[in-house]
Amino acid sequence: MTEPERERERERGPPRFTVGYALAPKKQNSFIRDSLVNLARSRGIDLVKIDPTRALADQGPFHCVLHKLYGPEWKEQLVEFRLRNPNAVIIDSPDAIERLHNRISMLQVVSELEIEPRSLTFGIPKQIVIYDKETLFDQQSWVALKFPVIAKPLVADGSAKSHKMALVYNHDGLKELKPPIVLQEFVNHGGVIFKVYVVGSHVQCVKRKSLPDVSASSSSSTSGDAAVLPFSQVSNIATDEKAEEKYYEMMDMDDTKMPPQEFIEGIANGLRGALKLNLFNFDVIRDARFAERYFIIDINYFPGYAKMPCYETVLTNFFWDLLNNCSKLNSFDKEVSNTCCGDGDRKREREDKENSIHV
Numbered sequence: 001m002t003e004p005e006r007e008r009e010r011e012r013g014p015p016r017f018t019v020g021y022a023l024a025p026k027k028q029n030s031f032i033r034d035s036l037v038n039l040a041r042s043r044g045i046d047l048v049k050i051d052p053t054r055a056l057a058d059q060g061p062f063h064c065v066l067h068k069l070y071g072p073e074w075k076e077q078l079v080e081f082r083l084r085n086p087n088a089v090i091i092d093s094p095d096a097i098e099r100l101h102n103r104i105s106m107l108q109v110v111s112e113l114e115i116e117p118r119s120l121t122f123g124i125p126k127q128i129v130i131y132d133k134e135t136l137f138d139q140q141s142w143v144a145l146k147f148p149v150i151a152k153p154l155v156a157d158g159s160a161k162s163h164k165m166a167l168v169y170n171h172d173g174l175k176e177l178k179p180p181i182v183l184q185e186f187v188n189h190g191g192v193i194f195k196v197y198v199v200g201s202h203v204q205c206v207k208r209k210s211l212p213d214v215s216a217s218s219s220s221s222t223s224g225d226a227a228v229l230p231f232s233q234v235s236n237i238a239t240d241e242k243a244e245e246k247y248y249e250m251m252d253m254d255d256t257k258m259p260p261q262e263f264i265e266g267i268a269n270g271l272r273g274a275l276k277l278n279l280f281n282f283d284v285i286r287d288a289r290f291a292e293r294y295f296i297i298d299i300n301y302f303p304g305y306a307k308m309p310c311y312e313t314v315l316t317n318f319f320w321d322l323l324n325n326c327s328k329l330n331s332f333d334k335e336v337s338n339t340c341c342g343d344g345d346r347k348r349e350r351e352d353k354e355n356s357i358h359v
């Protein structure tokens with residue numbers, strides 16, 4: 001760069017970026033808080049709402065589009081936007097997100113991962129998919145499964161219906177289920193679930209309450225108790241503080257040891273690469289019988305990040321990394337200058353970007 005060019009750049013000041021967001025109203029309320037908007041703004045990133053009633057390609061300009069909306073029309077909008085703005089970043093690709101909308105394809109990738117240390121194991125609980133009532137009533141279809149099982153709607157599209165689960169203690173309980181469903185073996189895990197939030201290369205694990213363990217006797221069809229227990233979003237239920245305190249005491253929540261960070265990061269990075277996603281979380285449980293055995297039971301796109309400690313900083317850093325030092329973006333906005341960062345950061349940014357753009 002010549003001296004006059006450097007001078008012009010100094011005069012222009014640091015580059016500014018615009019991130020457009022397209023979110024359902026509930027998500028917008030929980031995620032787009034003043035604390036996030038102000039922190040991002042102070043780092044040169046403006047968060048701007050995308051108007052869902054107007055064509056996306058007519059809005060902007062956006063250096064980056066952040067979204068959690070579904071359906072063919074929205075996908076079309078993204079394709080059109082991409083054609084008109086080939087250097088803008090779309091977080092994340094709708095095809096990659098769609099894989100998480102089916103509870104079978106969602107977890108398929110887990111079995112393909114190879115993670116150190118090998119002293120700990122991870123996988124998914126034994127599960128089958130049932131598409132119709134006939135198969136549900138055919139003993140042969142679930143003979144390989146051990147009760148209790150959790151029945152989950154096959155579709156995980158964010159609707160209230162897609163979170164309606166049932167804990168089924170014995171085969172009598174199967175009668176009440178409505179396929180298409182996934183029947184997954186229930187794993188006793190001490191009533192505590194680990195939620196692992198992933199934001200690009202940032203990985204953060206938190207503890208949440210989960211379903212309590214089930215005793216062997218409650219699974220017998222002669223116990224006289226109900227054969228099925230419906231529930232929904234158990235780790236998300238807002239209880240009053242007192243009840244919450246009692247629950248935590250009862251479940252020894254404070255005493256529950258976190259899984260090793262290195263292990264969790266290995267899984268998170270493996271999933272990030274295989275799923276080609278930047279923004280997701282996954283639910284992990286630890287087998288109550290074998291403490292070295294972990295199961296991944298759920299993966300969610302763009303989860304409730306506002307519940308993650310320091311979410312404003314984590315998300316702002318992610319946007320910043322993505323928007324700065326990126327040659328593709330530099331050509332989208334010719335005004336942007338090159339900014340330095342370490343090699344590790346560069347590698348991280350490259351990975352984050354590889355996971356984004358393609359629509």
Ligand SMILES: O=P(O)(O)O[C@@H]1[C@@H](OP(=O)(O)O)[C@H](OP(=O)(O)O)[C@H](O)[C@H](OP(=O)(O)O)[C@H]1OP(=O)(O)O
Pocket residue numbers: 026027030156157158159195233235236281283298300301302303304305307
């Ligand atoms: O509503 P929140 O903030 O609790 O976030 C929900 C997530 O809670 P979590 O962060 O895992 O505790 C929630 O996670 P779970 O499925 O409950 O494990 C989902 O990601 C949910 O999105 P969707 O309904 O599946 O599209 C998320 O809902 P949306 O905010 O995306 O509607």
Ligand SMILES: Nc1ncnc2c1ncn2[C@@H]1O[C@H](COP(=O)(O)OP(=O)(O)O)[C@@H](O)[C@H]1O
Pocket residue numbers: 125150152156162163164165184185186187188189193209210211232233234235283285297298
């Ligand atoms: N295989 C399982 N064994 C034990 N508990 C489970 C299992 N699967 C799900 N759960 C419990 O049910 C809750 C909801 O299941 P999940 O698959 O995470 O659905 P959702 O997408 O609605 O969060 C989990 O947070 C956990 O408490």
Ligand SMILES: [Mg+2]
Pocket residue numbers: 283298
């Ligand atoms: Mg879950």
Ligand SMILES: [Mg+2]
Pocket residue numbers: 156298299300
């Ligand atoms: Mg989920």
